[in-house]
Amino acid sequence: MVKPLVHVVIVEDHLPTQQRICHMLERQGFQVSPFRDGASGLQFAQSSPPHLVITDLDLPGMHGFQLMAALRSMPATCEVPILVCSGTQDALSRRLAQSYGIMGYVHKPFSDGQLLQMVSQTLEGQSVSPAGLRV
Secondary structure, rough: OOOOOOEEEEEOOOOHHHHHHHHHHHHOOOOEEEOOOOHHHHHHHHHHHOEEEEEEEOOOOOOOHHHHHHHHOOOOOOOOEEEEEEOOOHHHHHHHHHHHHOOOOEOOOHHHHHHHHHHHHOOOOOOOOOOOOOO
């Protein structure tokens, strides 16, 4: 029997970062759907719920917090794990993101290993601590 691909929605407006994350995950066998704004990512996730959403916070139009709130409010996506990958490093943003039940917060710049480890742990159902991540 063929194992289904793990589907990850990536919402990142900085194209080089988006491409880096996509290529890194595709090399590991993930199916990725990239979006450059929150509204497009949300619309897609509602119609085809992914196994994981990775989002930036500072997005054009719909902010990352608005995206997380919308994902949590919809039955199809309310339990989809969310990882934040952002250059925003203040404690208030981290606490607000955690209030949406995120599984982890990776600060940019990040290493491929950091993000892959967090993705792996998240998909195994383990909450990932942001402690020790590169600030």
